[in-house]
């Protein structure tokens with residue numbers, strides 16, 4: 001079949017988020033994956049070359065905790081859990097072109113290269129983190145972001161924390177990002193774009209991208225400090241370029257990047273629109289053409305509930 005040339009780059013690239021393997025798949029995973037599959041099949045039907053990526057996120061504290069609970073190693077845990085996600089793809093007849101596991105060396109090597117490049121460019125620095133930590137979310141929050149002393153995201157209890165860590169200079173990209181977000185089509189729907197614009201009204205802090213091994217050893221080692229592993233979100237977001245063969249040079253992504261669509265749930269829009277966008281800016285890479293944040297599908301029955 002003749003492939004229609006597309007303007008700008010050769011391949012229509014669509015992604016789902018990589019799913020977190022601390023638990024079994026649920027209807028929300030099926031929803032995002034089916035939606036992405038429909039888009040991938042539609043673009044193939046138009047005669048376009050399509051690359052559809054999905055996969056799993058296997059690092060982080062929740063995985064380590066889930067493994068400890070059942071008395072097995074994190075690696076044994078993820079090897080077991082990944083099967084149920086792969087089964088889901090089979091059952092739903094999903095047409096993905098690749099499947100990423102963040103424990104694979106092809107991903108880990110790219111994350112280390114990205115960290116090293118940003119460290120050498122001075123985009124990452126050593127600092128002391130003092131603030132609050134939400135264990136279920138694996139996220140740090142400064143005091144001012146807490147709501148009634150609780151996690152602003154999930155409203156659960158947070159714990160005080162003070163430790164040496166590494167930070168990515170996310171804050172310096174605030175103005176650039178504020179100019180970028182209003183570009184039509186970048187973040188959809190418009191209600192979600194407005195959420196991000198609202199988020200960017202407040203000062204944007206730097207991002208803590210490390211975890212001390214003394215507290216969490218299950219992660220990708222920080223290449224310039226053996227006592228630390230990479231924050232799971234920083235690691236996970238890199239999958240979108242590691243699976244396209246990024247080797248640190250823009251030419252390695254020729255025709256393969258930027259993504260046409262990152263399909264995400266609304267709960268992970270900020271990490272994609274803000275963390276990922278600024279990481280790409282620091283790397284000197286173009287931003288995805290579109291980040292589409294959908295609502296949550298809670299269950300399926302007559303008159304399904306959406307919110």
Ligand SMILES: [Zn+2]
Nearest residue numbers: 134137151154
């Ligand atoms: Zn939380």
